[in-house]
Amino acid sequence: MITYTFLAIILIFSIYCFNDRNAMNKYMFHPYSIHHNKEHYRFLTHAFIHGDFMHLAFNCIALYGFGLGLEEQFFGNPNIFDPRLGKLYYILLFTGGIYAASFTEYYRNKDNPDYSSLGASGAISSILFCYIMISPLSSISFFFFPMKGWIAGVLLLGVSYFLIRRKKTSTYSDNISHESHFWGAIFGIAFILILKPKILLHFIDQIMSSFQ
Template sequence: MLTFLLIGVTVLLSWRAFERPRLLERLILWPPAIDRKHQYERLVTHGFIHADWQHLLFNMITLFFFGRAIEGLFAQYMGPLGFVLFYVSAIVVAILPTYVRHRRDANYRSLGASGGVSAVLFAFILLDPWTLIFVFFLPVPAIVYAVAYVGYSFWADKHGGDNVNHSAHLSGAAYGVLFMLLMEPRVAGVFLQELANPSFLS
């Protein structure tokens, strides 16, 4: 249910921002606005707007499938709003390295839910590393996708040039893993056990 709520709010705000450039400019991560005007809410609001429908659709499909699969676990440990707290905090933590790096860069802007979505995806992968993720309609084991995702994000972050915030992807993924392990340390054992027993070999 909470996953649907997050998707609904994100779709609504993104849609409104598509039609209202001034709203987009007010919600987007623009470091000088945080540094000079103390508009700290941008650390959150940038995660609820997107560059276009394709950007929005990709993030929300990922959140739909993997958010629903893990939100119940967060409710057990953190109460009914646990998943929302995890997701929103992931958006903030994922963007912090970017903010620090571009703190005084008036030409830099960032938007999108990718940091929070990466946290959700990697939290799920800890629980079921051999589940199949469809990448361009091809089934790929989640753990294989995770390794490729991290490797590519590291490479792309260093080379740049594609207007994608790969740093937020990496930070979000790391946060998702660390949050899960701190919330329930036994997840590490579950992950290692699952990793040693590929489901497609059983």
């Protein structure tokens, strides 16, 4: 299972970097180093390291909860995809989410030596919102309150957008990359709709049927 492979890499690499801060500094997302030192590997490597055990546990639980189901029931379903293509698409969803979640912060901070970030939030947002598009009526917890997936998705996008705007217009900062959550989510939605455009009609039909 590809999800288990991602989880293993994240766990091993994160714990290694917990004990080696030089490695963490070398592999985290640092737009200044990417732009000025051409350290392009940081676009990818930062997603596999985390700041602390709480950050690591939260992302691993989310990846296990949504990624495994998505891989098994959709991308790994031979009635939907050729098995080899399904695996490739799932990898592209995860890695594409990493890059999509990073570009806005790269361009905003490429000349700012004080900005850095790390974690798999962008990739996991891509997986979560791909999952929501396929199964909008599945129950998802939003701040520990269970609700239908599509409602949680709307709230997550709305909250992320609000916090992005607030960060731009005030001095408030919570040290969370809401841009990663937002653009990772947008990538997940766009990816599945490009891959399977009929998903949009299926998504709408499921939501409408829940009101009948």
